[in-house]
Amino acid sequence: MFGNARIIERATNEVNAMSGESEKVFSRVSLARTLIALVVAAMLLASSCGSRERQADRLYRKANQAVEEGNLDEAVKLYEQILDDYRDTEVAARAEEAVKLFRGLSDSAKLYPGRRATEIMIATARALERYRSRNRRFPDDLASLVPRHLATIPVDPWGRTLVYRVKSEGRGYVLSTYGSDAAPGGSEDAYDIVIEDSKFVRRGAGS
Numbered sequence: 001m002f003g004n005a006r007i008i009e010r011a012t013n014e015v016n017a018m019s020g021e022s023e024k025v026f027s028r029v030s031l032a033r034t035l036i037a038l039v040v041a042a043m044l045l046a047s048s049c050g051s052r053e054r055q056a057d058r059l060y061r062k063a064n065q066a067v068e069e070g071n072l073d074e075a076v077k078l079y080e081q082i083l084d085d086y087r088d089t090e091v092a093a094r095a096e097e098a099v100k101l102f103r104g105l106s107d108s109a110k111l112y113p114g115r116r117a118t119e120i121m122i123a124t125a126r127a128l129e130r131y132r133s134r135n136r137r138f139p140d141d142l143a144s145l146v147p148r149h150l151a152t153i154p155v156d157p158w159g160r161t162l163v164y165r166v167k168s169e170g171r172g173y174v175l176s177t178y179g180s181d182a183a184p185g186g187s188e189d190a191y192d193i194v195i196e197d198s199k200f201v202r203r204g205a206g207s
Contacts, residue, residue, distance in 0.1 A: 056086035060095055069150050070123030072106035113157040113189050117177050124154045124162060124175060125195050137170045158182070172197040 063078035079099035086092055124142070127149035131139050139145060142153050142164050154162050156177040163176040179190040194201040 052086055053089050053091060056082050056089040056091035056095075059086075060091050060098075063095070063098065066151070067102060068123065068126070070119045070154075071151065072102050072119075074151075076103050076106055113180065114191065114193075116157045117179070117193055120154055120156060121162070121175060121177065121193055121195055124150070125198050127154075128173060128175070129198060138166050138173050140166065 059078050059082050063075045063082075066072070066075035066078060076099055079095040079102070082089075082092055082095040083099065124145075127145045128138055130149050131145055134148075142150075142162060146153055156162060156179075158180050160177070160182060163174075163178070165174045167173060173196070175195045177193050178184055179192060181190040183190070184192060
């Protein structure tokens, strides 16, 4: 009788001991799972933040390209989009400074069409030079600059396509806008602006 009691007692103690060990193992597994979940969450958060930075940076570079092309209104729009959609990114700080600068320039350009026309002419001349560097010749027309070198065919502040002519044998070019009256000569906003082989021959009023 006593022998059986000891056996039963020993068996019960062993079961209790095993139960305690099982609880410890379960606790360790639960802790490990919690730590893994936290690490995964942190990685996903970092990935999300990195993705937002990259998206904001792409918009920022696109806005800078618009500035290079003389499209200040589009640039301002893109900078503002960064501030609206990616305010929590590092890129937003740069965009905030840029939007102040180029919003002012855009407003100024609208007040002084001659200055705006000059900016468009400069941006187009730069695009022509980039095209020549890539193709070893100037393009036959301004449409050839789109979309690699310019987003759209350049027009002056009065809505007219710039006048472009390639010199004989493709050795140079002449780029012009005839101002508000669309006729050679004139003064104030009607003044002609002409670039020949990347050099100004005439500049308009306010430029």
